[in-house]
Amino acid sequence: MFSSHKYIAFETIVVKEVRRFSRIWLQTLVPPAITIGLYFVVFGNLVGRRIGDMGGFNYMEFILPGLIMMAVIQNSYSNVVSSFFSHKFQKSIEELLVSPVPNFIILAGFVVGGMVRGLAVGAVVTIMASFFINVDVQHPFLTVSVVLLTSIVFSLAGFINAIFANTFDDISIIPTFVLTPLIYLGGVFYSVSLLPVFWSSLSYLNPIFYMVNTFRYGFLGVSDTNVLWAIAMLGLFVCGLTLVSLSLLHRGTGLRA
Amino acid sequence: MTEAIQISNLSKTYDNGLTALRGVSLVVEEGDFFALLGPNGAGKSTTIGILSTLVRKSDGDVRIFGKNVESHVYETKLDLGVVPQEVNFSQFEKVGDIVLTQAGYYGLTRKVAASRAEKYLKKLGLWEKRNERSRSLSGGMKRRLMIARALVHEPRLLILDEPTAGVDIELRRSMWEFLSELNQSGTTIILTTHYLEEAEQLCRNIAIIDGGRIVEHCSMKKLLAQLDSHTYVIELSDPMTGDIEFGPLVSSSVVLDSQTLEITISANVGMSSLFDLFKKLDLKVQDLRMKSNRLEQLFLTKLEKLEESQLVQ
Structure with a gap:
């Protein structure tokens, strides 16, 4: 396939994905914005006033990076898993599989679709936060890099989940039983330094802890973890999950008989 | 090509x-x-x-x-x-x-x-x-x-x-x-x-x-061309009176009702011979149609033969 054809195919998938979640914006963009808004009002404003400072910052400022990251992770993942599984369920994925679109373009199209939704919701949350606090970014390049890498990682994870899923239950198991606990225990609402040693050590096994803390470092300039190590880990996740996804597509797992 | x-x-x-x-x-x-x-x-x-x-x-x-x-x-x-x-x-x-x-x-x-x-x-x-x-x-x-x-x-x-x-x-x-x-x-x-x-x-x-x-x-x-016979459904203008002897031209015949016949003839027999026979028997044909699609007939015959040969094996 010529490069120009590949680009058109890639653009077609991305436009289709963006059109899909934009069409149902009341289901895709508004609910996460409302949820995160409530977190701000309840935890940040009402409860946060009693908590006082955390890590040397106002509690609302402290939780903002984690809340943005939570929105990006959940929406990147859910966009790809639900969209790709719907394609499988309706068999419209056959349109793509019969066409000459290479596997890496299929993967890139869906991942970028997931990233766009994750980042769009993240942007909505940031705009909402600006009504409550003064949003200031200490390390813009790092902040953008981390949020981009994180959205890629969770878009890829959603893609792999969709490939293996056979029912709609299968696409909600991972977000409910794996992602949500990892996000809540990943230091979104607290600093791990507050935890007892055992729980604090356990947090270091949670990959989302590194993403949240590195993102927080980008915003506030403070982190519970080594930023370089976190970036390297994100890079490794991107490479590993990309290879797994391409291998699954190549083998036709869950797609071809 | x-x-x-x-x-x-x-x-x-x-x-x-x-x-x-x-x-x-x-x-x-x-x-x-x-x-x-x-x-x-x-x-x-x-x-x-x-x-x-x-x-x-x-x-x-x-x-x-x-x-x-x-x-x-x-x-x-x-x-x-x-x-x-x-x-x-x-x-x-x-x-x-x-x-x-x-x-x-x-x-x-x-x-x-x-x-x-x-x-x-x-x-x-x-x-x-x-x-x-x-x-x-x-x-x-x-x-x-x-x-x-x-x-x-x-x-x-x-x-x-x-x-x-x-x-x-x-x-x-x-x-x-x-x-x-x-x-x-x-x-x-x-x-x-x-x-x-x-x-x-x-x-x-x-x-x-x-x-x-x-x-x-x-x-x-x-x-x-492999079809060796055709089956037709024939509507007559007037009701039939008594048994009809079609002779060797018709392989088999079934009376469906007093004015409707189903006959099977060899694929080699032309339509003109069939109409000549009806004229000779003083039967006026109002309508004539194939009982089933030719390919369908052949398809079913082939599958039946295959099933039979598989059973024998």
Whole structure:
């Protein structure tokens, strides 16, 4: 396939994905914005006033990076898993599989679709936060890099989940039983330094802890973890999950008989 | 002439142990209108699935216009358009978007895609529906949409898996006309269908597949010539009086009611001989029709013979 054809195919998938979640914006963009808004009002404003400072910052400022990251992770993942599984369920994925679109373009199209939704919701949350606090970014390049890498990682994870899923239950198991606990225990609402040693050590096994803390470092300039190590880990996740996804597509797992 | 499809010793055994194809070999010439017939579960859809790469073969070689489908993925896919048996587009998308998206997958620019989409949606009577969601289309319209989608990149080979299933007669006839025109313009067409009249009407060559094996592969004309008898249903103007002796010309006869007869004659017997006989017997024929479609009759006979031979073995 010529490069120009590949680009058109890639653009077609991305436009289709963006059109899909934009069409149902009341289901895709508004609910996460409302949820995160409530977190701000309840935890940040009402409860946060009693908590006082955390890590040397106002509690609302402290939780903002984690809340943005939570929105990006959940929406990147859910966009790809639900969209790709719907394609499988309706068999419209056959349109793509019969066409000459290479596997890496299929993967890139869906991942970028997931990233766009994750980042769009993240942007909505940031705009909402600006009504409550003064949003200031200490390390813009790092902040953008981390949020981009994180959205890629969770878009890829959603893609792999969709490939293996056979029912709609299968696409909600991972977000409910794996992602949500990892996000809540990943230091979104607290600093791990507050935890007892055992729980604090356990947090270091949670990959989302590194993403949240590195993102927080980008915003506030403070982190519970080594930023370089976190970036390297994100890079490794991107490479590993990309290879797994391409291998699954190549083998036709869950797609071809 | 180039071969549009060349399949050699194709086998497929699914993970559950089901063997769908057992050494299928098949050739379809470029420009042909080819029928692939067989009972349910015979292996038709598996063969189409392998051609379109949705099903992985276990063994054998598959070539489209001389190119191996595995080593020349891009070229072979570009030459191929597939209309599947089941509706496989998103029910939430607009008709026009479905065709445009497919064009994008084949790398067509927005301008070319828009003009092709207009061309095929108009030809298939869907242009007025281009801004409607596909779920609002009738069953026949959904089938036509799948044809428009498969043609948007103008493939040299079009495979239709039961394209007229559940489509009313009027629409079916208009689709036949469209497909005939398409074939005359140079597109090779492979058709699977349960309407054998459709295959007889449209196709020049045929293969019958059963139990994962090709049991017949020849021209339609040659296949129909194998019919050794025809059965007709005859309506008489006046009621019959007493038993009628037809003589050696008629192999068998059944009286359905006082004015209706079913007779079977050898394929060698001409219609004029039959009418002479009726004149001699003083029977006035008001209407005469074939009991069943010729291909259907042959198809059933062949399958019966196959079943018998399998039982003997």
